[in-house]
Amino acid sequence: MVHTMAIPEFVADLRLLIGHRPLWLCTAVAIVLDDREQVLLCRRADTGRWSPPGGIIEPGEHPADAAARECFEETGVIARPETLTSVSVSDQLVCPNGDQVQYLELVFRCRPVQGVAQVNDDESIQVGWHPLDALPGLNAGVLGMLTPALQGRAAAAYSFAGAGAGVGAVVGLDQ
Numbered sequence: 001m002v003h004t005m006a007i008p009e010f011v012a013d014l015r016l017l018i019g020h021r022p023l024w025l026c027t028a029v030a031i032v033l034d035d036r037e038q039v040l041l042c043r044r045a046d047t048g049r050w051s052p053p054g055g056i057i058e059p060g061e062h063p064a065d066a067a068a069r070e071c072f073e074e075t076g077v078i079a080r081p082e083t084l085t086s087v088s089v090s091d092q093l094v095c096p097n098g099d100q101v102q103y104l105e106l107v108f109r110c111r112p113v114q115g116v117a118q119v120n121d122d123e124s125i126q127v128g129w130h131p132l133d134a135l136p137g138l139n140a141g142v143l144g145m146l147t148p149a150l151q152g153r154a155a156a157a158y159s160f161a162g163a164g165a166g167v168g169a170v171v172g173l174d175q
Contacts, residue, residue, distance in 0.1 A: 006123055011023070022100040023100065023101050024103075025103050026056070026057045026063070026106065027054055027066075028057050028067035028070060029052050029105060029107040029108065030052055030053050030054060030071040031052050031085065031107060031109050032111070032112055033109065037132050038129040038130055038131050040071070040079075040130075041127070041128065041136065044123065045122060045124060049137075049138075049142075050136045051142050053071040054107075063106045073120060074120055074121055075115075075117050076117060076120040076127070077112050077115040079110035079112050080110060080113050081109070083156075084106060085145075085153070085157065086145060086157040087105070087106055087107070088158070089105065089159075090141065108149075
């Protein structure tokens with residue numbers, strides 16, 4: 001899968017040392033739900049696909065702070081994280097320049113505090129609130145993040161391969 005997005009300075013510094021080899025990074029994602037049960041989504045400039053705001057966690061930054069920061073940077077909406085709803089691992093991705101990357105994804109359900117949804121940086125071409133019964137086409141990865149956040153549980157969903165073959169499951173989705 002081809003992948004491109006803004007590169008934080010610390011990642012650019014790491015790439016000088018490791019080249020295109022696989023890099024494991026952590027991301028924070030904000031699933032922002034308003035009082036009318038609409039979700040805040042961004043249409044990405046690199047892929048044209050809709051996704052929730054999110055991005056790479058900076059060194060020393062707490063994941064919930066990163067989710068709130070990324071939400072504001074991308075959408076102009078200040079959001080307050082309420083709960084960690086899922087922990088997952090992305091597929092390995094390849095950037096157009098050949099860089100390989102894979103993400104540990106920490107997803108937070110958030111509530112908007114203030115601000116107006118708008119394109120707030122060059123990573124998005126559209127930003128807006130979407131009713132849950134009229135979502136734009138979302139890929140399986142985004143749906144996998146959205147589903148646990150919408151269920152409103154206090155415990156995060158995560159995958160578990162199990163101690164033995166065939167024991168694995170997604171934990172927290174059906175409890």
